[in-house]
Amino acid sequence: AQSVAQPEDQVNVAEGNPLTVKCTYSVSGNPYLFWYVQYPNRGLQFLLKYITGDNLVKGSYGFEAEFNKSQTSFHLKKPSALVSDSALYFCAVRDRTGTASKLTFGTGTRLQVTL
Amino acid sequence: NAGVTQTPKFQVLKTGQSMTLQCAQDMNHEYMSWYRQDPGMGLRLIHYSVGAGITDQGEVPNGYNVSRSTTEDFPLRLLSAAPSQTSVYFCASSYSRGVSGYTFGSGTRLTVV
Numbered sequence: 001a002q003s004v005a006q007p008e009d010q011v012n013v014a015e016g017n018p019l020t021v022k023c024t025y026s027v028s029g030n031p032y033l034f035w036y037v038q039y040p041n042r043g044l045q046f047l048l049k050y051i052t053g054d055n056l057v058k059g060s061y062g063f064e065a066e067f068n069k070s071q072t073s074f075h076l077k078k079p080s081a082l083v084s085d086s087a088l089y090f091c092a093v094r095d096r097t098g099t100a101s102k103l104t105f106g107t108g109t110r111l112q113v114t115l
Numbered sequence: 116n117a118g119v120t121q122t123p124k125f126q127v128l129k130t131g132q133s134m135t136l137q138c139a140q141d142m143n144h145e146y147m148s149w150y151r152q153d154p155g156m157g158l159r160l161i162h163y164s165v166g167a168g169i170t171d172q173g174e175v176p177n178g179y180n181v182s183r184s185t186t187e188d189f190p191l192r193l194l195s196a197a198p199s200q201t202s203v204y205f206c207a208s209s210y211s212r213g214v215s216g217y218t219f220g221s222g223t224r225l226t227v228v
Contacts, residue, residue, distance in 0.1 A: 004157075009155075034216065034217075036217075036219075041222075042221060042222075043119075043205055043219035043220050043221045043222050044158075044205065044207075044217075044219040045219070046216040046217065046218070049215075049216055090157060090158065102160065102163065102173070103148070103160070103207075103217060104160075105150075105157040105158040105159075106157055107155055107156060107157040108157055
């Protein structure tokens with residue numbers, strides 16, 4: 001069965017500093033990988049995805065993620081954090097052979113950016 | 116373009132009551148899913164549908180029913196509410212087998228007392 005691990009419940013970073021939110025996955029074969037963000041009392045918003053191709057994926061709001069097949073990781077990064085980036089971030093995976101709706105989520109990482 | 120619309124936004128039920136959470140999308144997405152979000156557990160898949168007339172169980176289907184009579188609508192029914200079903204419920208839809216990303220509704224916060 002596929003799974004996702006987000007090892008940090010919370011990440012704290014000062015505004016202007018780079019940020020990394022970690023994600024590792026387990027899936028049969030090559031994965032589809034996603035990052036979503038959730039602001040308070042809102043639904044999840046799509047940030048970026050890895051389907052194939054370049055291992056460095058760029059997404060919304062200046063975020064990017066690096067796919068590393070050997071380490072089965074898909075860490076979310078941003079060169080310079082903003083206070084407005086504070087939110088709950090979810091990594092998700094689905095395998096290429098499964099049905100589209102079987103997206104497996106991590107437990108989420110709360111990002112807190114302070115001045 | 117409304118996207119994915121969920122109603123109601125909030126609901127309080129008594130144990131044993133039944134209710135239906137509504138989900139509608141106007142993007143002609145084939146795939147629709149229901150997730151529940153609980154603290155420290157992320158999102159867990161309840162039921163999903165790959166098209167009208169086709170539904171299947173996810174990770175935590177017990178106590179819930181779904182149907183998909185049209186492409187647009189995917190209601191979630193709680194048959195006999197239990198306190199363990201207190202959660203935030205999200206509906207999501209997708210086009211092109213999910214590779215383009217999923218669109219989520221704003222959620223329904225359900226409390227069962």
